[in-house]
Amino acid sequence: xxxxxxxxxxxxxxxxxxxxxxxxxxxxxxxxxxxxxxxxxxxxxxxxxxxxxxxxxxxxxxxxxxxxxxxxxxxxxxxxxxxxxxxxxxxxxxxxxxxxxxxxxxxxxxxxxxxxxxxxxxxxxxxxxxxxxxxxxxxxxxxxxxxxxxxxxxxxxxxxxxxxxxxxxxxxxxxxxxxxxxxxxxxxxxxxxxxxxxxxxxxxxxxxxxxxxxxxxxxxxxxxxxxxxxxxxxxxxxxxxxxxxxxxxxxxxxxxxxxxxxxxxxxxxxxxxxxxxxxxxxxxxxxxxxxxxxxxxxxxxxxxxxxxxxxxxxxxxxxxxxxxxxxxxxxxxxxxxxxxxxxxxxx
Ligand SMILES: NC(=O)c1ccc[n+]([C@@H]2O[C@H](COP(=O)([O-])OP(=O)(O)OC[C@H]3O[C@@H](n4cnc5c(N)ncnc54)[C@H](O)[C@@H]3O)[C@@H](O)[C@H]2O)c1
Numbered sequence: 001x002x003x004x005x006x007x008x009x010x011x012x013x014x015x016x017x018x019x020x021x022x023x024x025x026x027x028x029x030x031x032x033x034x035x036x037x038x039x040x041x042x043x044x045x046x047x048x049x050x051x052x053x054x055x056x057x058x059x060x061x062x063x064x065x066x067x068x069x070x071x072x073x074x075x076x077x078x079x080x081x082x083x084x085x086x087x088x089x090x091x092x093x094x095x096x097x098x099x100x101x102x103x104x105x106x107x108x109x110x111x112x113x114x115x116x117x118x119x120x121x122x123x124x125x126x127x128x129x130x131x132x133x134x135x136x137x138x139x140x141x142x143x144x145x146x147x148x149x150x151x152x153x154x155x156x157x158x159x160x161x162x163x164x165x166x167x168x169x170x171x172x173x174x175x176x177x178x179x180x181x182x183x184x185x186x187x188x189x190x191x192x193x194x195x196x197x198x199x200x201x202x203x204x205x206x207x208x209x210x211x212x213x214x215x216x217x218x219x220x221x222x223x224x225x226x227x228x229x230x231x232x233x234x235x236x237x238x239x240x241x242x243x244x245x246x247x248x249x250x251x252x253x254x255x256x257x258x259x260x261x262x263x264x265x266x267x268x269x270x271x272x273x274x275x276x277x278x279x280x281x282x283x284x285x286x287x288x289x290x291x292x293x294x295x296x297x298x299x300x301x302x303x304x305x306x307x308x309x310x311x312x313x314x315x316x317x318x319x320x321x322x323x324x325x326x327x328x329x330x331x332x333x334x335x336x337x338x339x340x341x342x343x344x345x346x347x
Contacts, residue, residue: 012185059098144298186315188323223248
């Protein structure tokens with residue numbers, strides 16, 4: 001099977017690329033290499049005969065068409081996106097361009113390619129989305145696949161729009177699609193502007209560890225390699241036109257997550273005195289910060305037999321170990337535009 005993976009130089013896309021190449025799929029990694037990309041993420045597979053890379057911006061319809069013409073894929077796994085909520089608050093335009101218009105371009109290119117190939121039944125357009133499209137939960141309840149959409153940030157609104165386009169292309173044109181909406185990922189190769197790497201790297205530098213608001217926002221944390229495994233499971237066995245929620249079965253308040261990371265660092269690389277938790281500093285909350293996300297994973301577990309393989313404790317330990325061992329990966333990324341600065345304050 002030949003798949004085009006969009007956003008394969010990013011955090012989750014690169015985990016998908018690494019696993020898919022290892023499993024013997026023919027992988028074309030399509031990525032524009034924005035500030036969030038890093039080709040080192042796929043260095044472990046980049047010499048494999050079943051891997052290739054093409055630099056392409058999904059907002060450029062002609063360029064996307066050319067890639068599909070050249071490769072005639074059996075499937076597309078669409079992960080390319082602007083993905084940082086704080087950046088979407090300061091500059092929503094890029095989120096509309098890439099997440100909405102880019103998805104439209106891909107759908108049209110995929111539809112043309114699928115038609116040119118004689119509309120094979122096995123063709124798949126797999127759209128990778130987020131649980132943030134469902135909005136914010138109170139203290140109880142979980143998102144199911146039938147939860148009404150209620151996006152509240154420019155990022156989640158742009159992802160919700162792209163989900164609607166994908167469903168419409170299935171209903172209207174019969175394009176064989178599957179969708180997934182997953183919770184917060186963490187793990188190796190996570191760009192150092194997101195919460196988990198910010199905590200680890202600020203701690204290691206002895207800098208304040210910022211917690212938005214009171215740190216009571218709850219997220220369901222999913223280890224990125226488990227997510228990649230779930231995505232490949234849905235690609236192969238998901239029912240056409242259906243969406244699957246993917247969670248880690250690991251709900252935690254931000255403050256508890258940060259305390260867990262500090263405790264791991266205290267054990268694995270102790271400070272000269274005191275705990276890393278002494279660096280925790282409460283800062284002004286993000287505007288419109290969703291209180292709680294939680295995933296009901298019943299559909300993917302009962303229909304496809306998929307469950308996460310690690311607990312939050314196990315996944316965080318692997319992640320902290322990885323950052324301790326891979327300074328050569330993260331050090332240069334700290335110089336990229338906006339990294340290390342408080343973003344999302346322009347509301
Ligand atoms: N990170 C999470 O916790 C999370 C949770 C749920 C869903 N998602 C979704 O998963 C996908 C991947 O997320 P991520 O965290 O790996 O993102 P990321 O920001 O780490 O990577 C995004 C990748 O897309 C590429 N890209 C951006 N704009 C592009 C364009 N116009 N053309 C081509 N490539 C472009 C970037 O260069 C980068 O390599 C996104 O669609 C995101 O919405 C992420």
